[in-house]
Amino acid sequence: xxSSTRRAALRGTISAVVLMAVQGGFTVxxxxxxxxxxxxxxxxxxxxxxxxxxxxKSVSELFEKDGFRxxxxxxxxxxxxxxxxxxxxxxATFTGPYSKLEIKSPFTDYIPLAEGPVLDPNKTYKIxxxxxxxxxxxxxxxxxxxxxxxxxxPNVEIExxxxxxxxxxxxxxxxxxxxxxxxxxxxxxxxxAPMGPPVDRAIDAGIPVVSVDRRTSSEKISxxxxxxxxxxxxxxxxxxxxxxxxxxxxxxxxxxxxxxxxIRTGAFLEVIGNVDGFNIQGNYHTNSQRQLAFxxxxxxxxxxNDISVSFNTGGEEAMGALDAIRExxxxxxxxxxxxxxxxxxxxxxxxxxxxxxxxxxxxxPYTPLIGDIGIRAVIKHIGAKEGLNEAPPKLIMTPNxxxxxxxxxxxxxxxxxxxxxxxxxxxxxxx
Amino acid sequence: MxxxxxxxxxxxxxxxxxxxxxxxxxxxxxxxxxGNRPAWPALPAVGDLSRVAVLIALVTVGQYLYPGFLSAxxxxxxxxxxxxxxxxxxxxxxxxxxGEIDLSVAGVAVLSTVVGGLxxxxxxxxxxxxxxxxxxxxxxxxxxxxxxxxxxxSLISTLAMLGIAGALANIFSGGQAAYPEKIxxxxxxxxxxxxxxxxxxxLFALMxxxxxxxxxxxxxxxxxxxxxxxxxxxxxxxxxxxxVKIAVFAFCxxxxxxxxxxxxxxxxxxxxxAFPGLELKVLAVTVLGGAALAGGTGSVFGALVAALIIGxxxxxxxxxxxSFYMQQVVTALVILVVVMPGMKHRKxxx
Numbered sequence: 027x028x029s030s031t032r033r034a035a036l037r038g039t040i041s042a043v044v045l046m047a048v049q050g051g052f053t054v055x056x057x058x059x060x061x062x063x064x065x066x067x068x069x070x071x072x073x074x075x076x077x078x079x080x081x082x083k084s085v086s087e088l089f090e091k092d093g094f095r096x097x098x099x100x101x102x103x104x105x106x107x108x109x110x111x112x113x114x115x116x117x118a119t120f121t122g123p124y125s126k127l128e129i130k131s132p133f134t135d136y137i138p139l140a141e142g143p144v145l146d147p148n149k150t151y152k153i154x155x156x157x158x159x160x161x162x163x164x165x166x167x168x169x170x171x172x173x174x175x176x177x178x179x180p181n182v183e184i185e186x187x188x189x190x191x192x193x194x195x196x197x198x199x200x201x202x203x204x205x206x207x208x209x210x211x212x213x214x215x216x217x218x219a220p221m222g223p224p225v226d227r228a229i230d231a232g233i234p235v236v237s238v239d240r241r242t243s244s245e246k247i248s249x250x251x252x253x254x255x256x257x258x259x260x261x262x263x264x265x266x267x268x269x270x271x272x273x274x275x276x277x278x279x280x281x282x283x284x285x286x287x288x289i290r291t292g293a294f295l296e297v298i299g300n301v302d303g304f305n306i307q308g309n310y311h312t313n314s315q316r317q318l319a320f321x322x323x324x325x326x327x328x329x330x331n332d333i334s335v336s337f338n339t340g341g342e343e344a345m346g347a348l349d350a351i352r353e354x355x356x357x358x359x360x361x362x363x364x365x366x367x368x369x370x371x372x373x374x375x376x377x378x379x380x381x382x383x384x385x386x387x388x389x390x391p392y393t394p395l396i397g398d399i400g401i402r403a404v405i406k407h408i409g410a411k412e413g414l415n416e417a418p419p420k421l422i423m424t425p426n427x428x429x430x431x432x433x434x435x436x437x438x439x440x441x442x443x444x445x446x447x448x449x450x451x452x453x454x455x456x457x
Numbered sequence: 458m459x460x461x462x463x464x465x466x467x468x469x470x471x472x473x474x475x476x477x478x479x480x481x482x483x484x485x486x487x488x489x490x491x492g493n494r495p496a497w498p499a500l501p502a503v504g505d506l507s508r509v510a511v512l513i514a515l516v517t518v519g520q521y522l523y524p525g526f527l528s529a530x531x532x533x534x535x536x537x538x539x540x541x542x543x544x545x546x547x548x549x550x551x552x553x554x555x556g557e558i559d560l561s562v563a564g565v566a567v568l569s570t571v572v573g574g575l576x577x578x579x580x581x582x583x584x585x586x587x588x589x590x591x592x593x594x595x596x597x598x599x600x601x602x603x604x605x606x607x608x609x610x611s612l613i614s615t616l617a618m619l620g621i622a623g624a625l626a627n628i629f630s631g632g633q634a635a636y637p638e639k640i641x642x643x644x645x646x647x648x649x650x651x652x653x654x655x656x657x658x659x660l661f662a663l664m665x666x667x668x669x670x671x672x673x674x675x676x677x678x679x680x681x682x683x684x685x686x687x688x689x690x691x692x693x694x695x696x697x698x699x700x701v702k703i704a705v706f707a708f709c710x711x712x713x714x715x716x717x718x719x720x721x722x723x724x725x726x727x728x729x730x731a732f733p734g735l736e737l738k739v740l741a742v743t744v745l746g747g748a749a750l751a752g753g754t755g756s757v758f759g760a761l762v763a764a765l766i767i768g769x770x771x772x773x774x775x776x777x778x779x780s781f782y783m784q785q786v787v788t789a790l791v792i793l794v795v796v797m798p799g800m801k802h803r804k805x806x807x
Contacts, residue, residue: 125633161627161730163634282782311781315733316724318781321538325775328531329523349724353537353648354530376636376726454633 060111064439065257065426069103072260072296080299084306089299092282094292101289103256104423110136112425114443117395117450122170123177124160124186130449131171131395133425137418139402143181145409152183153404154203155397157214158191163374163453164394168214168238172397182405193220200224204231210404211235212397219243234407238400240285248407249422251399255289257426258390261440262290262369263297265388265429266335268437269367272303273334273360276326278312278319278343287311290339290371307333312343319346327354334360334367341372341389348385357385373430374453378445381432388442391427394452399424505747508762511795515769523776533655535768537723540657541716543764545735546742547668548712550760551705553743554672556685556752557604557611559709561596563735564622566717567728569593571626573643573718574635574727582642590714596622597710601703619736626729635727646715647722657719664712668757681705685752742767745792766791 077095080086089095106112118134121127145151155172159165169186176184185203189196193216203211204227211228215221215237222243228235229246238251280287298304308326312318323336323346336351338344348368351357360366365387370377373391380386403418410417427450431442445451519526545562552559573589596618603614637643649656672678683691684701692698721727746763748755770791774784 125631127633159632159730161632163632166632282780308775308778309780310775310778313781316726316728317720317731320724321771322775322781324534324538325772328525328528328534328772329776329778345726346724353723354534376634454635456636457639 060113060425061428061440062106062112062423062426065254065260065428066103066105068264068438068440069256069260069293072263072293073098076296076299080296082299082302082304085295085299085304088306088309089292089295092288092291094288094295097285097288098256098292098296101256101285102252102421102423104421106425107137107419107422110425112136114428114447115449119449120174122167123173124170125163125166125454127170127454129167129170129174129395129452131174131398132393132427132450133396133399134175136399136425137402137406137422139175139179139405141178144179144405145181145412145414147181150181150183151209151405151408152185152206153210153212153401154185154187154199154208155212155401156187156189156196156199158189158196158216160188164372165214167394167452168397170397171395172212172238172401175398175401179405182401184401191216193217196221197224200228200235204228204233207231208233210408212238212400212404213242214238214397215240215242232411234404234411236400236404236407238396239394247420249403249418249420251396251403251422251424253392253396253424254426255286255392256293258371258392259290259293259295260297261390261429262337262371262388263294264437264440265431266294266304266337266367266369267298267301268435269387270303270334271301272305273367274305274307274330274332275335275337276308276310276323276330276333276347277306278310278322278336278338278347280311280339280343281313282311286371287339291337294337294369304335312346314340314342316342316346316349319343320350321346323347323350324354327351327356327359331359332361334364336366336368338368338370341370341374341377344368344370344372344377344386344389345380348380352385373427373448373451375451376453376456378430378448378451379456381430382445384432388429388431390429391448391450393424393427393450395450396424505756505759505762508745508747508759508766508795511791512762512766512769515766515773519769519773519776522773526773526776531772533658535765535772536658536661537655538771539764539768540661541719542735542739542742542767543661543761544664544712544719545709545716545739546746546760546764547664547757548705548709549739549743550746550748550755550757551668551672551681552611552709553748553750554681554685554752554755555702555705556688557702557706558740558750559600559611559615559706560736560740561600561615561618561622562709562713562716562739563732564619564626565593565596565710565713566720566732566735567730568596568622568626568629569714570717570721570727570731571630571635571729574637574721575629577635577637577640580640582640585637585640585643586646586718589718590711593710593712593714593717594707595710597707597713598703600710601706604706605699605702630727630729632729634729636725637721637727638725643718644722644725646718647720647724657723660715660719664715665757665761672757677701677704682753685754687753741788741792745795763795766795 117130117132119130122129176182187199218241225235225242225244225247234248236249239253279291307330310322312322336347358365368386370386370389371392377389406418409415429442430448435442569589569592572592573585576585576588600615603609604611651659680696680701684698688698742763746759
């Protein structure tokens, strides 16, 4: 009941956004103030086409079977807050407090907050940041950016807690902060449903709560900083359509039903759904584990001699697939001796290196460097509560980022970046 | 004058009250003082043969569905896939035979490789690989001491070790992966070959031979089964049960380090969050191999066949495009089907 109400509301909002984009006649190039709008235009275009018809039987069967439409229709796609336009090169460079790695964070100018004391300078604001995973480069980078933003403001104290993928622990942490009367809470939830009640309890206690990247089931939540999964899958499809007009595809996907899988894979299928030459040959859920992606790809290579494309929902999957293809010495085993096209998401430094080396063909960035947006948003919510400023919007979209390819390309108005031009990669460097 | 260890040599010692204790061992293990090992130690037991039959059936089905299933390349894929978990299952089988359990294997594998990863900057393969193996050995010995000397249940102590090792791996690495690609000797463990045989497969075979020798042909094997069959009887027979247990935990630690080494080298990266749930997978292979968690029973040959069964199933299901989730269901069902008759037999004997 709760979910359907939420879905209905979001579906209405998204339909309106899509309709506006469609009515705009897909004049993508003309409206391209930034890559965000360009990609949103393409999302609207391919989404609408897929709704009208999906002529590729193999693709449409999978699309129907896994119910991608339900997920895609409720995933927010929209404009950036405060009319922000992101351009490559923007952001700030610093050393991550946790990773100790040099980071260039792309969105530090988004919902900006000047360095120095915030809100009431005579008051100290306590903010809790709870997430999962001090054992994962992506998540450490997320915490890095949150802690960096808090450190820019001398009257902000931040407490960072790793809930270790334990929803109950995350709930308890939030309840503790409510009891301690923290001024604001930012969270990266692992799953939607379990975090709704704790967030609601915090909101009921008058504490602003902002989620980053992933969502909770709370309808009361102050703001949601959302990623760009749709643009990720879309660009994998755009690239593939640009370089191939057909071939057999093996999919390495994340957990069934996860937002990352549903939206990225769904968007990819929408784009290639009307190209009849493609065939889904293998479809594996490798649950973000490189080892499983390695094994499924190794086995698929034995079952099929004519794989043309390895689609990967994440960077871990792409690296696992690449290692398996390399181990089998099958990198150039696509029909006519062509290279197997490897598509990836997540701009880890190791993935970018493989693009430079010509092994992975493209990656659609999904940056973890958004924790700072969450901190700024919650500070502004605290300010709004104290009557010091306007509250930020409830849905804070993060800018869509352009795909990265070995050489510069322009695909349907999207100008790709090369690894050398991309300073925002995360994780440890690979020598 | 009969000596306490005579029965281990001849199986007929009757001094002191040894007969009763030996009878207890026989009772628990099935028929012989050395557990359920057959009269001819060089041959596999009947239970192992039934697993072999299951394996042959699976391979036949695989070859029928996919004519290239038995190709050298596919066999390479299957064997390299199971090499790590197979080696771990050998170590776990030996621990389980003694009546204990080692739930720390995933933590030990992760921490060992992370410690090696921290030394990549030195560029010394000897140091890096040595540190990985030494770490596995030390953690295994600690497990053994906690169980055999301190007297903590292996379920609890190794569970604690799993948590501690995993946490230390994160603390030491700062949660970041390390890349050993430039250390050729390290990468050899995952990507090298020995006379054309991939190193993971060669190591798998070597470890199988060592473990088979230890359990079937050496005095150590008899002590192992005696310890698991009835630890008190074994102790009264003059076996240093504590030393046996420390030895098998140490060996299991080394197996975990070797498995970690193989997998990290195959993937070309050392991940502090690697091997989630590995301990349960290894335990599944061990049980599928015929080891009873009560101790005294089990065989390395059974573990070897069990690892191959799991490898063949996974390969076959992946080739058939069966979903990961359904694969878990099928694998679990196969384990149940294979293990159930053995359980019934043990219940009957009891």
